[in-house]
Amino acid sequence: MFLLMKEAILNIIPGSPVLSALIFIIVLDIVLYMARKPVHRGIKSISFILKNAMRITSHSVLLAENQLQKRNRDVLLAAGIDATERLMEREFRRVEETLKRDLEGYPAIQRNMAELIAKIDEDYRISTEVPPSPPEWVKVVQSVSIIPASDTMVARMLGEIRSTLIQQEKNALSTYRESTSKRHSMLRKMMPYWRKLSETLAHVDASISGILKRSSHIDRQIQDFEDIRKGSEKAVRTLSSSSMTQFTISGLVLLIALGGAMVNFNLIALPMSEMVGGASFIGPFKVSSISAMVIILVESAMGLFLMESFRITRLFPIIASMDDKLRRRIMVAAFILLFVLASVESSLAFMRDRIAADIQSLRSALTGLEPQEPTQASWIPMVGQMVMGFILPFALMFVAIPLESFIHSSRTVLGVVLAWLLRAFAYLLRLFGNIVKSFADFVMAAYDLFIFPPLWLEDLVKGNKVESDNSDIGSDPEVIKDVITFKDENSVSAEKNDEDGDDTGVFETVKKGKNDKK
């Protein structure tokens, strides 16, 4: 087809291919010059439609992204409120426990202290020292002592008095010492009471300090709670970062748990074929493999229920909101099932060892080797497998904690990722629209370049200087009219909605053209 056309063009004037080609180019130039306006209009229209479509779509995508951001924020704040509520609840519970433990016996402590103080007071009162009163007859002795010493009678009397005094002094001193000793012993007895009192006070002081510390912690959390409730940027940033961290950590722990589950699976897949048969398939999977996987999943589910009934996780609010009696029953049921399944796994691990030994023996026979005698140490892997089979289900039980964390944080993280993707998509749409517009400008410029001789002649005829931007069709009043009409009909509303104001579409071009014309 192309060759035929080429043949026809080069034979417009038979025998003169160059002249034929020249004539063809001139005719083509004239035809293209005549078709210039509709072609430019067509290209402009297509680019306008595509650019506008991209812009509107981009705008819609950005709106969706905004909605998603809002939703993410709501989810994040809700999660934050929930987490803070949990923390506060825990703190209140601790305070309650402290109050119960330490201050529940406060009246008893108080009574004890009052009794101790009363005892101490009484002992103190008893132990007060009463100074011995001077004897009344001292004045009589004084009077007698004034009498001159020459009187023997007096001298004998004084001597008698002296000896009596010495005797009485001795007696008084002895009595005083005895009473002082008693007081001292009483004061000594008071020592443990003082110590006990001091200890009780120190204990009360520690309890009060603990409660004060907790209350300051609660104050801080209430402040956080208030921030989250108000939806402050700081709270959102903190929660977002925390959510990302939680997502990463819980994802890693889940991967570790997956590894554990795979080990568990390999431990019981072979012996399961002894129970359910190794020749049945469901789809591309062996029934024995599926059964082993189901056992592991059921164990995980039981572990999940157990953690739920302990109120450690809250994936099933119905379990958390059950009354304690029913919840405890579920706990016991889940534990019994888990224990039974763990025992089954342990026995399957034992069976696996036997089957593996049998297969090994057959392989030895097939390869012509003598079957190996079981060594003394051969029971070690068997016991190891059995222990693993029993322990792993209980270990997998704790997967519920990272699972809950992963599910909660993934809501936020996925939302953020999706929002980012939407933003990128909106940017790409905008970029594509602008590329289309620029490409249309380029095509029109190339078109005009191809027909530059008639354009140049047109300018000469009009007596105007060739304009620098020959491709700008906006300067043509007819085109302006057409394009404005087209625009008014199709996309004025879209233009209004464009908040960015960076639209370099036809409207501006047309306006510019109008101004240039003026």
Added chain:
Amino acid sequence: MKKISHAFLLFSLFMLTSCFQTAQNHTRGVYMLLDTSGTYAEEIQKAQSIINYLLGTLQPGDTMVVARIDSGSFSEKDIVAKATFDSRPSVANKQKRVFLQTIQDFASTVKGSKYTDISGGLLQGVEFLNEKGVGKKVILIYSDLQEELPKGHVRDFPMELSGFVVVALNVTKLRGDIKDPKQYLDRIEYWRDKVESNRGEWKVINDLDRLESIFE
């Protein structure tokens, strides 16, 4: 909570779709033809290693048959040992031990036959495996592929080998092949043509160290 229910729904859908695929048969059936004619009877000891490999490879639910190629192989009497392994691994292992013993007994007492009816054995294998209804059907021909039929035996008939993999093992070179290798190539080409024209898949494995390609 919503996500858990979605995951559960997906898992249920997966299980349902898997159940619909149960029609797919995963069992394998191997029918091994042992050439006991002439000098090839000496190669029977080597065949034992192939049988051992197969016994070690086949899984519970699979079927294995070893039959001899003699003057008239289209007969159940030529079946030396056959077993469909139980779905329980322990029972399957016992069956394999019995199978191994039977083959060892056969190898120690085998006598060379005058003729080599490969086509009859092939047809017997096709019928047997079709009757068993196994998923993957493999016929192994442990022979030099030199067919020699007694007078009056007709073996020029079409066979339905669709779904069968026919593997020629240890195709030894005869004296004439050394002088004229074209005879050997023609012999292999004849059997390839015979199998492929009946819509079967043809393989030749002379290196017994790469037996794993039987099931590839």
